[in-house]
Amino acid sequence: MHEFARPLSRDELPASTADLARFLIGKLVLRALPDGFAVARIVETEAYLADDAACHAFRGPTPRNRTMFGPPGHAYVYRAYGVCWMLNVTNAAIGIGEAVLIRAAEPVTGLDAMMRHRGEVPTRDLLRGPGRLASALAIDRSHDGADLCARGPLWLGSDGAAGGDIGMSTRIGITRDAHLPLRFYLKGSRFVSGPAALNGQGRARRNARSAPVALDGHVAGEDRAHDRKADREDPLDR
DNA sequence: TTCACGATGGTCT
DNA sequence: GACCATCGTGAAC
Numbered sequence: 001m002h003e004f005a006r007p008l009s010r011d012e013l014p015a016s017t018a019d020l021a022r023f024l025i026g027k028l029v030l031r032a033l034p035d036g037f038a039v040a041r042i043v044e045t046e047a048y049l050a051d052d053a054a055c056h057a058f059r060g061p062t063p064r065n066r067t068m069f070g071p072p073g074h075a076y077v078y079r080a081y082g083v084c085w086m087l088n089v090t091n092a093a094i095g096i097g098e099a100v101l102i103r104a105a106e107p108v109t110g111l112d113a114m115m116r117h118r119g120e121v122p123t124r125d126l127l128r129g130p131g132r133l134a135s136a137l138a139i140d141r142s143h144d145g146a147d148l149c150a151r152g153p154l155w156l157g158s159d160g161a162a163g164g165d166i167g168m169s170t171r172i173g174i175t176r177d178a179h180l181p182l183r184f185y186l187k188g189s190r191f192v193s194g195p196a197a198l199n200g201q202g203r204a205r206r207n208a209r210s211a212p213v214a215l216d217g218h219v220a221g222e223d224r225a226h227d228r229k230a231d232r233e234d235p236l237d238r
Numbered sequence: 239t240t241c242a243c244g245a246t247g248g249t250c251t
Numbered sequence: 252g253a254c255c256a257t258c259g260t261g262a263a264c
C-alpha cells in the first residue's frame with residue numbers, strides 16, 4: 001500500500017515551475033482521512049508563473065495567495081468561484097509566487113472514502129477536475145500551507161512507477177495569458193479533465209492555439225489501446 | 239459520450 | 252464585477 005511510496009523530497013523538485021508541473025505527472029497524492037487512506041496518481045497539472053497574468057500571485061501578495069510566496073513543496077489551497085477548493089503545489093524561491101495546480105488524478109486506493117465525500121459518481125469522475133479532486137480528498141483551506149514533502153495529513157509521493165507519455169496544451173478555464181502551453185497531462189488517460197481536443201484525442205481544430213502539443217513520437221491510437229487495457233484493471237487490484 | 243449552456247456564490251480588484 | 256469550476260439539463264455526434 002502507501003508504505004511503498006516515499007515522500008518527494010524538496011531537493012528533487014525541479015526549479016522551473018513548468019518542469020515541476022510535468023514532473024508531477026505520475027506522482028502520488030496521499031491523504032490520511034479519518035475513514036481511511038486515499039491515494040491518487042496525478043494525471044493532469046497546470047503551471048502558474050510569477051510573470052503570468054493568470055497566476056494569483058501576478059499582482060503581488062494578498063491574504064489569499066501568501067502561501068504561494070513561501071517555500072516550495074507546500075500546499076496552496078484556495079476557493080474558486082466560491083464553490084470549489086483547488087490544490088496547488090508551491091514552487092520557486094521564497095518571495096516569488098509560482099505554483100502547480102493539480103487538475104486531475106486517477107484513484108489508486110481508498111475509493112470508498114473518496115466516494116463518501118463525492119457521492120455516487122462513476123470512478124472516472126471521482127478526481128477528474130481540480131474541484132472534484134479536492135472534494136474527494138476532503139481538501140480545504142485548513143491544508144493551505146501544509147508541507148507536501150513529508151508524511152502527514154496530505155503529502156506527495158512516488159512509488160517509482162514509470163511515467164507514461166506526457167502531452168502539453170494550453171490551460172483550461174482562464175482568459176489571461178491563455179495561450180501559454182503550461183498544461184500537462186498523461187496521454188491516453190481517461191482520468192484527464194478538459195475537452196478531448198485539448199487532450200490529443202479529439203478532432204484537429206483550426207485554432208492552433210488550442211491544439212495539444214505532442215512531446216513524443218507515439219501514435220495516438222497506441223495510447224488509446226493502452227488505456228483500454230488499463231481500464232479493465234481494477235484500480236484496487238495490486 | 240461529449241459539449242454548450244445557465245445558475246451557483248467566496249475572494250479579490 | 253471578474254474569476255484557475257461544478258452540476259443538471261438538453262442537444263448533437
